[in-house]
Amino acid sequence: MEKIRLSKLMSEQGLCSRREADDFIAKGWVKVDGEIVSELGTKVLPTQKITLEKAAQAKQQGRVTILLNKPVGYVSGQAEEGHKPAILLLDAATRWEQDTAPHRFHRSQLLGLAPAGRLDIDSTGLLVLTQDGRIAKQLIGEDSPIEKEYLVRVQGKLVGNGLNLLNHGLSLDGKKLKPAKVSWQNEDQLRFILNEGKKRQIRRMCEMVGLKVTALKRVRIGKVRLGDLPQGQWRYLRADETF
Incomplete structure (x- = not known):
């Protein structure tokens, strides 16, 4: 050995x-x-x-993990091309008033706080920022089994077997995508459940089957849901919650 x-x-x-x-x-x-x-x-x-x-x-x-409902117009990580990073939204004033976690917010909690997974500038919903390397590895590790769920508003006409292809059969960047769970929520909205997170994956998948994404919102990561958390506000991951 x-x-x-x-x-x-x-x-x-x-x-x-x-x-x-x-x-x-x-x-x-x-x-x-x-x-x-x-x-x-x-x-x-x-x-x-x-x-x-x-x-x-x-x-x-002592390390904190923060759940943010990211609005459009903010990037997940480092500032890029003049766009603001999501971490700028975190202060005492934007903490959700219904957050029941016992933590008091102080600026030192922003040290070493990094996004565990991307959510692109045009997308909204659940973004996890953590100081805890164990959680980061759990969410963004190469073989992470954790599901991520999205509600996706689309325009256009789906090609014949497009829904089957979205579920399994598409490739990006020369690599086959893992099987997904994709279903219609209503006439212009799809629900995606993915086990991977390639750059702009859902938008690119939709384009390949004749659809254009007009809005994309992440509503769940593993067992943790966005719930009623208002856009632009945040709360702490509670001690009884796990992904």
Whole structure:
């Protein structure tokens, strides 16, 4: 059995992100088979037992995850081409008044807060921003099984077997898309449930079957729903919620 880097194994086991793993190792907060390992680059066997010290667990518990109902006109991540990033919407005034989480908002919560998945500038709905590497990996990891659900308003005429193709049979950028669940909600709105998130995927899929997207809203990620959260407002992910 081949040894692998401890930080990589910690990330694969969902203990934390690789960056966090290096930080925890350097601080002496990681044990392998009960022994503290503090040297970066250490390799271990996949069968060895990894545990985090209480200090590392406390640091993780202090990290926040924020759910934002993103409006049109904001980009998910870094500012680009003069467009504002969604993080600028986060302050005490825009917190949803019905948020029941016990956290008090302070600016330090914006440090290291990053979007876990994209929502393009023309789209609205649920955007997750997190300080927690475990949640980021869960949502945007290569093999993430977590579903994302969208309501999509369209114009145009669907080609003959277009609905079947949307469900399975299209390729983007030379790669076959994973099976999706796509169904009509009403005469001009589709519901998409996807297990992947290629750039502008839904818009490009629709164009391939004769439809033009006029509005796109993400309403669910895994078990977490957008619900009644008003556009432009946000709330904390509660301790009893998981994706």
